[in-house]
Amino acid sequence: MIEYIDSHCHPNDESLLVRFDEVVGNAFAADVRTMLFIGWDLESSKKAVQLAEKYDGCYAAVGFHPENLEGVSDDALLEIKDLCKNPKVVAIGEIGLDYHWFKDPKDHENQKKWFVKQIELANELNLPVSIHARDASGDTLALLKKHPVNAKGVLHCYSGSVETMRELLKLGYYFGFDGPITFKNAKEPKACVAEIPLDRLLSETDSPYMAPTPLRGTVNEPKNIPLIVSAMAEIKGIPIGDIAEAIRRNFAELFRVKQ
Numbered sequence: 001m002i003e004y005i006d007s008h009c010h011p012n013d014e015s016l017l018v019r020f021d022e023v024v025g026n027a028f029a030a031d032v033r034t035m036l037f038i039g040w041d042l043e044s045s046k047k048a049v050q051l052a053e054k055y056d057g058c059y060a061a062v063g064f065h066p067e068n069l070e071g072v073s074d075d076a077l078l079e080i081k082d083l084c085k086n087p088k089v090v091a092i093g094e095i096g097l098d099y100h101w102f103k104d105p106k107d108h109e110n111q112k113k114w115f116v117k118q119i120e121l122a123n124e125l126n127l128p129v130s131i132h133a134r135d136a137s138g139d140t141l142a143l144l145k146k147h148p149v150n151a152k153g154v155l156h157c158y159s160g161s162v163e164t165m166r167e168l169l170k171l172g173y174y175f176g177f178d179g180p181i182t183f184k185n186a187k188e189p190k191a192c193v194a195e196i197p198l199d200r201l202l203s204e205t206d207s208p209y210m211a212p213t214p215l216r217g218t219v220n221e222p223k224n225i226p227l228i229v230s231a232m233a234e235i236k237g238i239p240i241g242d243i244a245e246a247i248r249r250n251f252a253e254l255f256r257v258k259q
Ligand SMILES: [Zn+2]
Pocket: 008, 010, 038, 094, 206
């Protein structure tokens, strides 16, 4: 039997939270046995931890997303640090830079400031990070060179170029791919999947967002991971079981969980 992993999902989002047990049941029924629930601010991070506690194979990442910095403060970061005492917490995330929705240079500076502070927290706790980088891969690369994450991390829903991916691979990062690799016109993410070494690849849904083809436009769920992994298998010309096994090893190594 092939076992799948969703390394980045948001069942703490209202649309999935209202039927959380069903969402997890659907995932298990689809052989998606391991899930990492990702916070985007303090409340959603607390929720991610609570939800992860309910099931074996479920883990949490906690932190402030660059689009959700309104509630951020040094005190809030201390609360994030406190959450990390829970053994279900395996990463700081999602953190990073988003220049797609934020065009003002002042916002970019603020995002960088909190990205660095959260990297420092990850290093203090020796945790890896889950990184959101949208229309900001140049600055993300520069920042990660200047502020290395000791336990490394994953560029989630990677949407940058193959060239930037090569640079980030040299720094030791992993790459998560989701719905877009199943979209007909997504050339760059497919080129990245084709080139990425198997030992740096992760599968994710980013649910409830990013539903893969043929479910585009629906509320995404972790149960859809097999569609992503089968797209990876097709792009790379490697059997689906080999891809899933590589992802299992990568997840265990990066997030240091027993599989
Ligand atoms: Zn996300």
